[in-house]
Amino acid sequence: MVARFALVALALLGWSQAYFAGRCAAAETGVPYAISGRIVTEDGARRGWVVVNRNDGSIMDICDRESEVPPSAIRIRHEGYIFPGLIDTHNHCHWNSIPMWRSGKLYENRYEWREGEEYDEEVKAARRAIIDAGLDSRSLKYGEIRALVGGTTMLQGSEVPAPYLVRNLDESPWRAYSYVEDVTQAPPYYILQARMGLQYGIINRLFLHVAEGKSTDPRTQAEFPFVEAVGLTMPGVVIIHGVALTPANFQTMAQNNMYLVWSPKTNLVLYGETADVVTALGAGVTVALGPDWTISGSDNLLEELKVAHEYSAKHLGGAITPRQLFKMATSDAAKVAGVGSMLGRIAEGYQADLFLAPRLGPDPFLSLLKTYSKDIELVLIDGKPLYGKRQLMRDLVDPAELDVITVSHKKKAIDLIEPGLGPFGLERYDELIDALEAAIEIAPLIEDEPEGHPGYPRRLP
Numbered sequence: 001m002v003a004r005f006a007l008v009a010l011a012l013l014g015w016s017q018a019y020f021a022g023r024c025a026a027a028e029t030g031v032p033y034a035i036s037g038r039i040v041t042e043d044g045a046r047r048g049w050v051v052v053n054r055n056d057g058s059i060m061d062i063c064d065r066e067s068e069v070p071p072s073a074i075r076i077r078h079e080g081y082i083f084p085g086l087i088d089t090h091n092h093c094h095w096n097s098i099p100m101w102r103s104g105k106l107y108e109n110r111y112e113w114r115e116g117e118e119y120d121e122e123v124k125a126a127r128r129a130i131i132d133a134g135l136d137s138r139s140l141k142y143g144e145i146r147a148l149v150g151g152t153t154m155l156q157g158s159e160v161p162a163p164y165l166v167r168n169l170d171e172s173p174w175r176a177y178s179y180v181e182d183v184t185q186a187p188p189y190y191i192l193q194a195r196m197g198l199q200y201g202i203i204n205r206l207f208l209h210v211a212e213g214k215s216t217d218p219r220t221q222a223e224f225p226f227v228e229a230v231g232l233t234m235p236g237v238v239i240i241h242g243v244a245l246t247p248a249n250f251q252t253m254a255q256n257n258m259y260l261v262w263s264p265k266t267n268l269v270l271y272g273e274t275a276d277v278v279t280a281l282g283a284g285v286t287v288a289l290g291p292d293w294t295i296s297g298s299d300n301l302l303e304e305l306k307v308a309h310e311y312s313a314k315h316l317g318g319a320i321t322p323r324q325l326f327k328m329a330t331s332d333a334a335k336v337a338g339v340g341s342m343l344g345r346i347a348e349g350y351q352a353d354l355f356l357a358p359r360l361g362p363d364p365f366l367s368l369l370k371t372y373s374k375d376i377e378l379v380l381i382d383g384k385p386l387y388g389k390r391q392l393m394r395d396l397v398d399p400a401e402l403d404v405i406t407v408s409h410k411k412k413a414i415d416l417i418e419p420g421l422g423p424f425g426l427e428r429y430d431e432l433i434d435a436l437e438a439a440i441e442i443a444p445l446i447e448d449e450p451e452g453h454p455g456y457p458r459r460l461p
C-alpha cells in the first residue's frame with residue numbers, strides 16, 4: 001500500500017506518460033479489420049460492420065452495409081453478436097492461479113476468514129509459495145488468461161507491476177488507485193494524499209474495500225461512517241462490496257458521485273448475503289459488477305453475470321434486468337473505472353475491445369447470460385485478436401504465435417506472444433503452466449464447484 005500511495009507523489013511531479021501505453025503502442029500496423037455481425041449496444045443489437053483501425057486499435061467506422069466497408073479491409077464474417085469487451089471493476093487477479101476455496105462456513109466479516117487458520121493453510125500457503133518461487137507475474141498472467149477467455153478486456157486490482165495481457169486499470173495511464181486493507185486503519189497521510197489526489201485530478205479513481213461482511217456485523221457497519229468522517233465521500237471514490245450499506249449511505253454516495261462495485265458470488269459464499277443493489281440503483285448510484293477473485297468469486301466476469309442474474313431472478317423478482325447487468329459489465333463499468341470516453345461500448349472513436357459470441361436468442365442481453373467462455377469465438381483488445389476459435393485465430397494471427405488451450409473441454413487458441421512485454425511476452429502457455437505447477441497446484445481456467453456445492457449458499461436475505 002505504501003508503494004501504491006507513493007505513486008501519488010510521483011504523479012504530482014508531472015504526468016507525462018502517453019495515455020495509451022503498453023499493448024496499444026504494440027498494436028500492429030496493417031489494413032483494417034471489418035467484422036460483421038449483430039452489434040450490441042445498450043439499445044439492443046443491429047446488424048452491421050465494425051471497422052477496426054489496426055494502426056491505433058480504434059473503431060474507425062460502423063457501417064450498415066458491406067458496400068460501405070473499405071475494399072481493402074480484412075473481412076471477419078460473423079453471424080452472432082459483437083459485444084464490447086467486459087470491464088471487470090474489481091479483482092485480485094494475481095491470486096487467480098490458486099484453486100477455489102470453500103470452507104463451508106459463513107463469516108461475520110472479511111477479517112474473520114483472512115485471519116483464520118484454515119485460510120492460511122489452504123490459500124495463503126499457496127500464495128506464499130508463488131511469491132517465494134518468484135512467480136507473481138506469471139500468476140497474474142495466468143489470472144489474466146482466465147479473465148480473457150470470458151471476454152474480459154480490462155480489469156482492476158492487479159497489484160503486481162507486471163506487463164499485462166488484458167488492459168490493467170492499475171497501470172499508471174489510468175490513474176486508478178486502490179486500498180485493499182482495512183480502511184479504518186489507513187494512516188491519516190494516506191487519506192490526505194488520496195483526498196488531494198482526487199480533488200486535483202491526479203487520481204481519477206480510488207477503489208476502497210468497504211463494508212465487506214454481514215450487514216449485522218458492527219465492524220462491517222462502522223466502515224462507511226469512517227469513510228464519511230475522514231472526508232472520502234467525494235467524486236471518484238469507488239466502494240467495493242458495500243454489503244452493510246444503508247439507504248442513507250447510498251443517498252450520500254449518489255450525491256457525491258461515488259460508485260459501487262457489486263460482487264455477489266464472493267459475498268454469498270463468505271457471508272450469505274450481498275449488497276442491496278436495488279436500493280443503490282434507486283438512489284442513483286452507478287453500479288458495476290466485479291468477481292473480486294476466483295477463490296471465492298466467479299472464474300471471470302462472464303460467470304459473475306450469471307450469478308447476478310440468478311440472484312436477481314430468485315431473490316429480487318428480476319429487478320436487475322439482463323440489460324442492466326450488461327451495462328454493469330460494459331458502459332457503466334467503464335464509467336465506474338473512469339474510462340467511459342474510450343472503452344465500454346462499440347462506437348466510432350472508441351478502442352476496439354470486442355468479443356464475438358454466438359446468437360443464443362433474439363435478446364442480446366439474455367444471450368450474453370447464456371454464453372460460456374468456451375462459446376466465445378474471438379476476443380480483441382485494441383483491435384488485436386488474442387483468443388478464440390482455432391481456425392479463426394489461425395486466419396488472423398501468425399500460427400507460430402498461437403498456443404492451444406482447453407476451456408471447459410473445448411480446444412481454443414490464444415496468442416500470448418508480445419515481444420514488447422519482456423521475457424514474459426515470449427513465454428508459451430505450456431512453459432507458464434510448468435513454472436506455476438512447480439510451486440502450486442493450479443486452478444483450471446474454468447473451475448467446477450465441488451460436488452454437492454450449489455454454487456453459492458441458498459441461505460439468503
Ligand SMILES: [Zn+2]
Binds near residue numbers: 090091092209240292
Ligand atoms: Zn477485493
